Amino acid sequence: xxxxxxxxxxxxxxxxxxxxxxxxxxxxxxxxVRLGLAAVFLVSGAIKVLDPAQTRVAVGGYExxxxxxxxxxxxxxxLVELAVxxxxxxxxxxxxxxxxxxxxxxxxxxxxxxxxxxGLSIDCGCxxxxxxxxxxxxxxxxxxxxxxxxxxxxxWLLMRPRTALSIDSWIRAGSRSGxxxxxxxxx
Amino acid sequence: xxGVEQAEDKRKQQATEVIAAARDGGGGNRMVIAGxxxxxxxxxxxxxxxxxxxxNKPADLPKAIPAAxxxxxxxxxxxxxxxxxxxPQAPVTVDIYEDFxxxxxxxxxxxxxxxxxxxxxxxxxxxxxxxxxxxxxxSVPEGYSTMAAGAAYCAANxxxxxxxxxxxxxxxxxxxxxxxxxAQLQQLGTTLGAxxxxxxxxxxxxxxxxxxxxxxxxxxxSGLRADHEFGTPSVLLxxxxxxxxxxxxxxxxxxxxx
Numbered sequence: 001x002x003x004x005x006x007x008x009x010x011x012x013x014x015x016x017x018x019x020x021x022x023x024x025x026x027x028x029x030x031x032x033v034r035l036g037l038a039a040v041f042l043v044s045g046a047i048k049v050l051d052p053a054q055t056r057v058a059v060g061g062y063e064x065x066x067x068x069x070x071x072x073x074x075x076x077x078x079l080v081e082l083a084v085x086x087x088x089x090x091x092x093x094x095x096x097x098x099x100x101x102x103x104x105x106x107x108x109x110x111x112x113x114x115x116x117x118x119g120l121s122i123d124c125g126c127x128x129x130x131x132x133x134x135x136x137x138x139x140x141x142x143x144x145x146x147x148x149x150x151x152x153x154x155x156w157l158l159m160r161p162r163t164a165l166s167i168d169s170w171i172r173a174g175s176r177s178g179x180x181x182x183x184x185x186x187x
Numbered sequence: 188x189x190g191v192e193q194a195e196d197k198r199k200q201q202a203t204e205v206i207a208a209a210r211d212g213g214g215g216n217r218m219v220i221a222g223x224x225x226x227x228x229x230x231x232x233x234x235x236x237x238x239x240x241x242x243n244k245p246a247d248l249p250k251a252i253p254a255a256x257x258x259x260x261x262x263x264x265x266x267x268x269x270x271x272x273x274x275p276q277a278p279v280t281v282d283i284y285e286d287f288x289x290x291x292x293x294x295x296x297x298x299x300x301x302x303x304x305x306x307x308x309x310x311x312x313x314x315x316x317x318x319x320x321x322x323x324x325x326s327v328p329e330g331y332s333t334m335a336a337g338a339a340y341c342a343a344n345x346x347x348x349x350x351x352x353x354x355x356x357x358x359x360x361x362x363x364x365x366x367x368x369x370a371q372l373q374q375l376g377t378t379l380g381a382x383x384x385x386x387x388x389x390x391x392x393x394x395x396x397x398x399x400x401x402x403x404x405x406x407x408x409s410g411l412r413a414d415h416e417f418g419t420p421s422v423l424l425x426x427x428x429x430x431x432x433x434x435x436x437x438x439x440x441x442x443x444x445x
Contacts (some may be wrong), residue, residue, distance in 0.1 A: 174217035
């Protein structure tokens with residue numbers, strides 16, 4: 001705000017207008033990115049929560065975890081996904097949630113990549129399904145490309161967590177400090 | 188807009204912000220409200236999710252596999268990887284290839300088993316069971332199909348095959364859900380009257396044997412079929428594939444002449 005008023009006082013209305021417009025457009029675009037990423041996590045989490053047995057098969061299919069850990073991970077992963085999705089919908093502590101989302105996506109991509117590298121024939125089970133599939137029915141490149149797209153969304157929010165229609169912006173409107181500095185865009 | 192008007196606007200805006208801040212008691216209140224709201228929403232979402240997870244759990248399996256009632260008694264002998272029952276010299280031979288985890292096999296058993304068992308007991312047919320394992324990856328933990336098929340061989344040796352077989356299909360574990368353990372299979376056999384060798388036999392397992400038998404069945408059945416597919420249940424009547432065993436006319440035909 002301070003910088004805006006300063007610019008306006010100098011009479012540079014045009015650049016102030018452009019700055020204000022581009023900022024609100026970027027905030028709106030950010031909201032779309034945020035809600036899109038939220039939908040990804042909510043849908044994938046909900047599908048997994050509703051079919052726990054299938055989720056266990058999907059987690060087991062990666063052949064990464066000891067048998068004792070497959071169950072807890074299959075139970076916990078969808079809950080984490082739902083929590084991330086919910087926080088993204090609310091737009092609360094967006095930068096931190098975006099960081100968590102990005103890290104989670106990178107871990108899942110690493111799991112898919114190792115399955116590919118080891119020559120396992122599995123479905124990633126990212127949105128339901130999962131477990132063994134016939135050799136030749138794997139879709140590792142597509143799964144990794146799709147996840148990479150989701151990572152880009154997370155990176156946007158990490159770089160520019162300020163979005164329209166978010167709890168962060170509601171708090172910012174009531175206070176200059178907000179959630180520490182986390183909710184503020186750089187500058 | 189003149190400089191004076193701008194200054195006036197700015198003063199008004201500042202005044203509004205001060206009033207708004209006073210009304211909220213500053214930004215701190217918004218953070219508290221938001222924090223509480225977030226915790227409540229998260230708790231509701233996670234709560235519903237956990238509730239959903241529990242409600243969708245498959246029904247728990249019984250601790251002890253319920254022993255099926257004794258049906259008509261028929262002789263059983265193990266010949267290679269085939270469990271031959273009924274009258275080996277009968278003019279009608281029925282071969283059944285099944286996986287103990289396969290739901291369609293359980294359905295077929297329910298439809299045709301009473302009549303087949305009776306015919307076997309009456310010496311009218313030679314009824315041959317071929318336990319195979321094609322669904323090992325569908326149980327939790329994996330491998331129930333092989334374990335159960337191996338235990339079926341043990342049951343044939345121990346003289347308890349008919350009720351062992353019937354019990355496993357009557358109380359079949361669901362796919363992609365916890366299956367029976369070695370201990371539960373051992374207990375079932377013992378309950379049905381198997382001797383101490385049975386438990387040892389189940390414990391030892393028959394992985395290689397079952398896997399070879401499954402490969403042989405796959406080659407044999409897919410060779411007989413026009414579509415070159417092998418699945419369970421597969422039924423042969425006098426060596427010929429019954430394309431749709433669920434249409435029990437094949438059984439009517441088989442039993443008509445005997």
